[in-house]
């Protein structure tokens with residue numbers, strides 16, 4: 623697959639459900655990808671990227687931001703509280719705010735810095751013990767708690783269980799979002815982003831579909 627093909631498929635999926643062509647953004651998930659592949663995707667015009675590790679992002683994005691204008695990088699993976707300040711330096715949005723303790727740290731850091739990037743709260747829609755995020759039953763309270771701390775909650779993010787029909791999870795996330803008056807939904811990956819768009823995704827996070835398979839060494 624390629625950036626061009628993914629963009630074409632996003633446009634088609636939006637058109638098929640009567641949504642405006644700019645109403646879902648592609649987050650190109652560059653984790654683990656080698657620098658030449660990332661440069662190729664930047665050269666083709668992509669500017670919004672997702673990384674799931676603070677450490678890995680810190681080794682490449684400061685330099686790439688010097689070389690390319692308008693780059694935006696979102697954190698989509700786990701954030702330890704002791705890395706909050708580093709994350710706030712590195713990322714334009716944090717999509718993986720997954721627990722009250724982290725929200726509190728972000729609120730404290732935001733107060734000190736006088737600014738906070740947009741945040742997405744992560745919901746563990748499949749209630750999987752190994753997965754981050756608040757369970758659906760706790761989502762409304764978590765959203766309210768973050769708002770009370772004046773955090774800029776832009777929307778919700780979820781990663782459905784690998785072995786279940788993702789549409790059910792996308793629909794659940796949409797329902798939680800709607801009843802809390804949130805605007806943005808980050809859901810859908812290489813295998814299921816079209817279904818996510820049908821169910822209201824405004825950000826789709828596509829890694830291998832854009833860059834090719836990740837090669838772990």
Ligand SMILES: *Cc1c(COP(=O)(O)O)cnc(C)c1O
Pocket residue numbers: 651653674698699781811812813827828829830831
């Ligand atoms: C890796 C990752 C993706 C992208 O996965 P692909 O299947 O390669 O598209 C999306 N979201 C998160 C949170 C990820 O960690």
